[in-house]
Each structure stands twice: as structure tokens, then as C-alpha cells.
Amino acid sequence: MKDNFQPPLGKISKIAGKSISLIGDDIDTDRIIPARFLKCVNFDYLAKSVFADDRKNLKGMHPFDLKSNEESSILIVNSNFGCGSSREHAPQALMRWGIKAIIGESFAEIFYSNCIAIGIPCYTLSKELIKKIQHHKSEHNLFLEIDIAKSEVKSDLLTVNLGIKESAKNMFLSGKWDATSTLLENTNLIDKKMNDLPYLKFNNKYF
Amino acid sequence: MSHNTLFDKVWDLHKVVSLPGGSDQIFIGLHLIHEVTSPQAFEALKDKNLKVKFPSRTVATVDHIVPTDNQSRPFKDDLAEQMINTLEKNCIKHKIKFYNIGSGNQGIVHVVAPELGLTQPGMTIACGDSHTSTHGAFGSIAFGIGTSQVRDVLASQTIAMNKLKVRQIWCENTLSNGVYAKDLVLHIINQLGVKAGVGYAYEFAGPAISELSMEERMTICNMSIEGGARCGYINPDEKTFIYIKDRLHSPQNINWNKAVEWWESLKSDENSTFDDVIKFDASRVEPTVTWGITPGQSIGINQKIPSLKEIHPNDQFIAGEAYEYMGFEPGQTIKDTPIDVCFIGSCTNGRLSDLRVAASILENQKVAPNLKAFVVPGSEKVAKEAKGEGLDKIFIKAGFQWREPGCSMCLAMNSDKLIGNQVSASSSNRNFKGRQGSPSGRTLLMSPAMVAAAAIAGKVSDVREFIKK
Ligand code: SF4
Numbered sequence: 001m002k003d004n005f006q007p008p009l010g011k012i013s014k015i016a017g018k019s020i021s022l023i024g025d026d027i028d029t030d031r032i033i034p035a036r037f038l039k040c041v042n043f044d045y046l047a048k049s050v051f052a053d054d055r056k057n058l059k060g061m062h063p064f065d066l067k068s069n070e071e072s073s074i075l076i077v078n079s080n081f082g083c084g085s086s087r088e089h090a091p092q093a094l095m096r097w098g099i100k101a102i103i104g105e106s107f108a109e110i111f112y113s114n115c116i117a118i119g120i121p122c123y124t125l126s127k128e129l130i131k132k133i134q135h136h137k138s139e140h141n142l143f144l145e146i147d148i149a150k151s152e153v154k155s156d157l158l159t160v161n162l163g164i165k166e167s168a169k170n171m172f173l174s175g176k177w178d179a180t181s182t183l184l185e186n187t188n189l190i191d192k193k194m195n196d197l198p199y200l201k202f203n204n205k206y207f
Numbered sequence: 208m209s210h211n212t213l214f215d216k217v218w219d220l221h222k223v224v225s226l227p228g229g230s231d232q233i234f235i236g237l238h239l240i241h242e243v244t245s246p247q248a249f250e251a252l253k254d255k256n257l258k259v260k261f262p263s264r265t266v267a268t269v270d271h272i273v274p275t276d277n278q279s280r281p282f283k284d285d286l287a288e289q290m291i292n293t294l295e296k297n298c299i300k301h302k303i304k305f306y307n308i309g310s311g312n313q314g315i316v317h318v319v320a321p322e323l324g325l326t327q328p329g330m331t332i333a334c335g336d337s338h339t340s341t342h343g344a345f346g347s348i349a350f351g352i353g354t355s356q357v358r359d360v361l362a363s364q365t366i367a368m369n370k371l372k373v374r375q376i377w378c379e380n381t382l383s384n385g386v387y388a389k390d391l392v393l394h395i396i397n398q399l400g401v402k403a404g405v406g407y408a409y410e411f412a413g414p415a416i417s418e419l420s421m422e423e424r425m426t427i428c429n430m431s432i433e434g435g436a437r438c439g440y441i442n443p444d445e446k447t448f449i450y451i452k453d454r455l456h457s458p459q460n461i462n463w464n465k466a467v468e469w470w471e472s473l474k475s476d477e478n479s480t481f482d483d484v485i486k487f488d489a490s491r492v493e494p495t496v497t498w499g500i501t502p503g504q505s506i507g508i509n510q511k512i513p514s515l516k517e518i519h520p521n522d523q524f525i526a527g528e529a530y531e532y533m534g535f536e537p538g539q540t541i542k543d544t545p546i547d548v549c550f551i552g553s554c555t556n557g558r559l560s561d562l563r564v565a566a567s568i569l570e571n572q573k574v575a576p577n578l579k580a581f582v583v584p585g586s587e588k589v590a591k592e593a594k595g596e597g598l599d600k601i602f603i604k605a606g607f608q609w610r611e612p613g614c615s616m617c618l619a620m621n622s623d624k625l626i627g628n629q630v631s632a633s634s635s636n637r638n639f640k641g642r643q644g645s646p647s648g649r650t651l652l653m654s655p656a657m658v659a660a661a662a663i664a665g666k667v668s669d670v671r672e673f674i675k676k
Contacts, residue, residue, distance in 0.1 A: 167228035
């Protein structure tokens, strides 16, 4: 874990940082964080276990081990990233390693909403442009600046528009990506649902 | 846009309000929790000084980390003990019903809730586990959520979510002998791909689906998520009602008729519209086995592992990774692949009917030498009923180990793990790299009947050659 880890809070309008590329389709949550590391009652120590098995197999050559990627914070991935389980441990591990935003061809649905819920915007971009970023060769990692309001990424290599769900974008801009308080604003309506739903009338209480 | 489908009806019924930004606030009728994804959510409640809004709408059990050999407490594994302990404390503190080990009702959360009659048509069901889609077999809208959303449900009984599109998957004809629900769903995922369902709810329908038992329907809906769909469902019918009747939490007495009448009204209307419809011919499905590292990489038992040329360009990268990881050559047959470990269990295929089918094949047979085979019933109830029928004896006599209920080697959070690059024949749902506990372990997904056949032969076999006439 980065010693100074602070979860994101409040409004987010800009994310800037070095890119880190992870090439491959269908990278699942078991690879992002293998199940044996889920044996924890909090997320604090997940950073060091992110991609544990893949990193072990690649003996220091995995992108998350390369010295050049040490300070990177914007992850560039391919298609169906994060498929598999609902474990929030996966985005939590990435976040604690230092990832602040992800740009990819496509994302699995639960992973996507987990990321948004903890404050990691996930953006979609075409296969070609992802490839261009991932295969960009230079001495230094590409430095990217994401403008949340414009859904745009700027860099020396290219400046392009990114895809994001409108609801997610608004959450970051307004600082209301912590959903709980928004949901609780409608307490009266929730209580009404609880009273109105047919099956809650013909079922006994569980407890 | 879809109209008048069961999904639309249930969604609209549970919609609390449209949220600014385009998502809907959805009421969750039944919230299921377990030890892996709930502790951080309870912790977050504490941090925010919030209470559980409706404790009576949440039910807990313990499944992922439980040992299946010796379940006496404290568990040998300290971390596992800490997790079950945390869940116990949270349930007591927040007054949540907890079906613990020894209650007679503990087991894999997606096996337990239907057994208890908790899962019913027309409900929204959420759980911090992606295979919550299982419950859709009853005509509920059920989906997996992350820990932040578990917190939201605990605090507000609602979540923020974008409405899904609805795809109908129509299955014509019927499955042939020796071909099961697992084969059908593996086939569907293979044809559509593992990401085709992103943004969709899958409605499974057609004669082949109507004919399936409730347990088989659960197998189908369970694996919706492997096709990318967050939820899958089947319209409720007479079979659904018969299954639910007289279970612990099902509507009783005069409420029963009211419930059935309401459930009937939920079905997708004759004139409902879907975002799209895809048709399959169930009679053409063969016993199916995965050869790769995603549940979409499967073939019929008599087919050959496809070459890169035969694979869609979008799927070639992962196919290349799969050949390398699995040690298979394109063009190789999957039949006769030697097997080291056989696992029957999981929320996909750890129910009574699964154990029955496997036992019918194992009767008076022996597991191949040097092969480890074990069966993990999906719940305490499954275990009890199976024992009542003498299935445990058939398994043990054949050379299987008979274990206590839990998730076990489906994801290997307990001590049941592959070693090195062992190959498993597994009735579970995921063949991801490292899924079964060894970073280089290899998983072949198949039906429980096919696992039983593989256990006898010591290699991947066509179960149809083992079925007693
Ligand atoms: S049996 Fe497997 S897939 Fe099902 S809940 Fe347990 S770990 Fe998840």
C-alpha cells in the first residue's frame, strides 16, 4: 500500500498522471485479485496482492512491477476488463496500488459500477486509439490529463473524447459519487415502497 | 426498448425515483449477504453512523471460506475464522437472520435462498456476489452488487442503477439424452461470447427452457453473468409455484393463492417487446466442455479445439493466451484429456438433482486410480436429502470424498485447491486462470454427469457412453 493512501473525496474535475498499459482482453477479477487474498475484513492491504499470480508468473516483468510504471495512475486496458466476480476487492486493490482512472475498450458491468462507487472513473475508447496509447514508445510513460467535464483526455500523443455514463460523470463533477447519502434523501419514498410492494404483504418477516 | 416484459414490470414496480444523472433508485426486496463482501460494508455504515434500514429484508449465510473437511470452530485457518466471526457479530448487532453452520440451512447463498422459499417471483434480489443471477430462475430480477452497494442496500434498502436492456434467448426443441442445462448454457455463452450480455438482462424462454426443472433453470440463470449479463430470468410457471410451495419462508395459507395470482400476472406479456431476440436449437447441443480460460471457450465433446483462424478476430488474443496456459494445441480433441481432480459442487451444479445424476453414473463404478474426486453438496439441506437417498454411499463407494457444504474448490478460498498445473473436471462456473487455487491450475468446466464420467475414465469422456440404459 502507498503509505499516504487517501480514498478520493468530494468533487473530481481533473485527473492527471502517467499511463500504465496492461494488454489483454477479458482480464477477470480472479486475476486482478486472486481469491486467497479476499480473506480479509477490510481492504487495507490489497495493494501488494494486485495481479499476484500474473506477476509471479512474469517474474518482475509484469506492468505492475516495472520500475517505469511505479508512479503511474491511469490504467489503459483492452476489452471486457474486470469480468467475473462482484468482488469490490478488485477495484480497491487497483486503487490502493495507485490507479485513479481507467481507460479501456470495454468493461464488465459490475466492475464498472464498483469502480464508479469508489471513485475511479472508467472511460471507454476505441480499439485503435487504445492500441496507439498502449504501443506508444518513448523514454517516458505518456502523461495523460483527463478533463471530467469535457470527457476528454489530453496528451502529447493525442487529444480525444472519452466515453462515460452520464450518471457517472455527473457524480464525479458534483462530488455525489458516494451514493448512500443521495439514496437516503428519498427516505419517505423508500418507506412508501416498503409498504406498497405486494409480496411484502403476503410474506412473513424473516426474523 | 423493451416493453411489458417481466423485467420491465418488476423494474417499474421497484423504482423509487429517477435520480439526477439518469440512473434509477431501485428498491431491493431481498438482500442476501455472506462473509466475503459484507464486512467492509458494515464497517462503512459504522463510519457514517448509519443503521441497517430494514434488517428484516436481509438474510445471511456463510459459504465462501468454510472448510469442507472439518468444520469445528474455531476454524484452523485464522483468517477464515475472523471472517465468520465478523459476520456473526454483525448479524447479531444489526438483528439480521443468519443461517450459520449447523443450523440445517447453511450453504452456498444461491442454493440456500431458493430452498428456504426466500427467492420468489417478482422480487428484486441483490447480493454481493455475481452469481446472484441464479435467482432469476424464479422470475425475480436478481443481480450481483459490489461492497459499496451492499452498504447502500443495508443503509437504504435501495441502490442506484441504470435500467438494463432485455434480450430474449429463445431455445427451441428439447435437450437430448445425456445433455443437461449446463451444456446448454455453456453452448449459449460460447455462441454469444462472454461480453455479449453487458448492459442486458437475459430472458431465457422457449420449449427447451419450459421443460427444465427448477434446479436446471437455476443452472442456466446462474451462468448469465458468464455471458456478461448482470441478470438472467425465466418467467414463472406451474413448476415454479410447486417448487416454492410449503418452504420455510414461502407464503402460507390464504396468502398462497394471492401470491400465485400476483406471480402469474408478472410474466412477460404475449405482446411484449425485447431489445433483441436470439434463437437456439437445444436439440443440437452436445455435452460441452471448456478448453480455455473463459467460460466462452468451449466445444462439444466430439469437436476439436478451434484454431486461431476459426476464432473471431476479437477473441484471438485471449484464445492465444488460453492455448498457452492450458497447454492445448489447436486442432486437438478435448476428449481423452487426462484429469487429475474431479469436483462436483458449486452454486451452478451442487444441488440435489446434480448429485442424483452424478450418482446414477457412478453407481457400481470406480474412480480411476491416482485421481482425486470429491463432492461438496451446495447446502446442509442438499447434504441431508442426498444422504437420505443414500447418494453419499454411492459416491464414497465409487471413490469420491464426501464433504461438508460450501463453495470449496469453485474458488478455492478454503484448503481445497488444485496443485501445480493439475487439470480439474469441474461442475462449477469459472475456468479463469488460477481460479481453483493454483496459479497454474487448469479447469475444464462441464456438467456434473460429465465430471462423473471423467472420474471413472480418468480422462474427459462422453457421458452418453456411461448412461445406463
Ligand atoms: S459456489 Fe462459486 S460461484 Fe457460487 S457463490 Fe460460491 S464461489 Fe461464487
